[in-house]
Amino acid sequence: MNSLRTGEVAQKLGLSAQTLYFYERIGLIPSPQRSPSGYRLFGDRDVARLSFILRVKALGLSLDEIKEILLLYDGESLTCQAIRDRLQHKVQELDQKIHRLQALRNELAPLVKECQSFLSQPSPDGECSALRDITGIGGNQDA
Template sequence: MRIGELARKVGVNTKTLRYYESIGLLPAAERTSAGYRVYGPGDADRVGFIKAAQRLGMRLDEIAEVLALRDADKRPCSYVRGVLHEHVTDIDNRIADLQRLRQQLLDLDARADQLASDPSAAPASCPLIDHVRHQGQVRT
């Protein structure tokens, strides 16, 4: 099948397939005498595998490692589990950062009326932002 057919079949655009090929996630496609790329069912399966791994939050470099293991007839499950554990840790850290930010924003909102009535505030400024800028309160 040609690149457009494969793209429709697996739900990506042709640029994505060319990119995957350029970075080695897809092997170089066979070419017709006119230079058109020709793909087989194994390529559709491979792109489906890549998309499934992406849905798990895996980066392309991590997927490349999984594919390399798979291509060497090695089960990549332990590598995948390690990557997924790292991603869970990252997500937990981001959630904690967002919870801290949420609390800081609520605290700032609770002080909004007091800060807005500050007579020393510049007339064309926002006292809330000025307060954060001078206090260094809000961090993610």
């Protein structure tokens, strides 16, 4: 039944005290016990819950997603299935995001190359095609 104060927990987990207050405020963790003078006293379970939060957060889940998982946990209905569904959903989201970023990258990269080749070997008309592609007009479209 060892209990730690806010600063100690913060230190131990690499958070700031303010972040702990914040997590409490948004309902990610329950209000811990208090000492007679009002200091928070975090028990082992509180610290374990926070560790869990940090572990899952490091996996890339948002605080809201973690909160949802913890609600299941609090209701003792944290099943393998429930976790699986959430993780799978997250993996799908990541896949989508990765694809979108790759598409973007593949659109951008050729433009860089065009610029590069123009710089090393300017075309006769003195216009970089990438610049034209992007601005949609010539070098300076005032006209």
